[in-house]
Amino acid sequence: MIQQIHRKTIKSSITLKGIGLHSGKTVTLRLHPAEAGTGLIFFLYKGLSKVRIPVSLDHVVDTSNATTIGDGGSNRIQTIEHLLAAVHTLGITDCILEIDAVEVPIMDGSSAPFWEGIRSAGIQELEETIEPIRIANPMWVVDGDKYLVMLPSDELKVTYNIDFNHPLLRGQSYTTTLNENILSEDILPARTFGFLKDVEALQARGLAMGGSLDNAVVLTDDGYLNESLRYENECVRHKILDLIGDLAVMGRPFYGHLIASKAGHALDISLAKCIMSQVTGDELTKFKSKRVPLFSKKEAAR
Template identity: 35%
Template sequence: MEMQNTIKSEAAISGIALHTGVRIHLRMKPAPENTGIVFRRTDMPGAPEVRAYAPNVIDVRRATTIAAPSKAYVVTVEHIMAAFHAAGVDNAYVEMDNAEPPVADGSAGPYFKMIKEAGIQEQNAPAQFWTTDVPLYVENGATSMVVLPSDTFKISCTVAFGETALDTQFYSLEVTPENFEKELGPCRTFVAYRDLAQLIAAGLAKGGSLDNAVILHDGAIISNDGLRFPNELVRHKIMDMVGDLYLTGKRVRAHVIAIKPGHSTNVQLAKLMLARETAQK
């Protein structure tokens, strides 16, 4: 029987937030069994908490935002959640002195590295897995997502953005700690230039740069050091799915097939997965 895990020791990172451009200090701490992943806003009176859980999602524009009645809210949880999910960490506290975590290099890689260096501590409660014996389906506009029964966590994904000849991409893999670290973790966030211009006009993306993002513009893919993989865009989308689907509060064991996924449909699917689980009880 697989058991729940937390991290062995604390781990910390500081850096610039993507949208506000302010410096953020983030610290991961071990948590008891059955805690889940809980964010703490140490900059707010009483350090209120919000659990990373699909019913707590309040916004999915550009990123996944969670909030609690305590008034605590956290923006862009998906990269941290992906790292925890892939590493098999069920329980942890994440303390932040602002609402948005450091963007780092625009990927989940630095967070996975933090967890790996902190170490994994097995706990005294059985791990909980989300599974299904029937297909589930979500469709929203051009986006389709199907969940099929599987003994492992696998994602197959197709994306197409119409910005360059290179942005129609497909990738499929089983999500394991080793595969995540090598194949998904390093993949950076990206944005179409026309959307970036809107973000800047709205006073956002103040911490964005070609060091932590890939830009699609006028038929070209632009970044300081080129693409890390020929299909880095679809790999990043898969990484986002690993994070968003961990909002079920359980490690996922299913095969997810997605066409043009985004945070909105990822969270919609996570909520459907929870509803299916409730109906089975």
């Protein structure tokens, strides 16, 4: 049976710099230790002021090309999933994230630089515990021929299938358990990928200005523009990375068997909302079953 685990933060502050995928401009990201119960909170610096944007499902405002959170107004931070995949892998539950741009730096297109940076800062285990998310029944979300399922399990594992209209990405699948070692070695280093024709179209619109072979796997009509891949099936591994990073927005460790076919950020976040809806209901039911009185005896006597 899964036991409660300790909350964690980082031991010391670190600074990570890279370029923004869309802006092509340098982005500075600083991570700081935080007290238990803080959660993951971004502070977006805008001149001399800063805007607070918590990492939570309630603050997800867009999932079109990446996962974006916002404050309900005009302030947004996009492409948070690569950073969160590393945060989840290392069990970080509480951290302050300061950023001076509206997008997390793309780094090398994977989660590995974030994982390495956080590891270099050290991990501090806190006294307080956090209960992992458990689901009692299968849950799923469907969009046409795309679907994402989570089955009850005492460990985290995934079966993922992609099927793009490309000779190298038809029916590519991967199944694995996802403990810290496997995530750090087999999933987090997998880079984001895209198609050359789409990159050219985006750049013509002033987007993806920071995209290059240094931070992405780029596919031509019949092959790869890159000289080599980190894994033969690097693309499907990166989709798993995105899935873990997206689900990390729930703010708690989670276990289950994830089964995905042609999913993406929108389905990832939809599943996360379904999971939290069930988990919250189950936990409220458990709380009510304890028959805790609404008033103390002293208050009831008034």
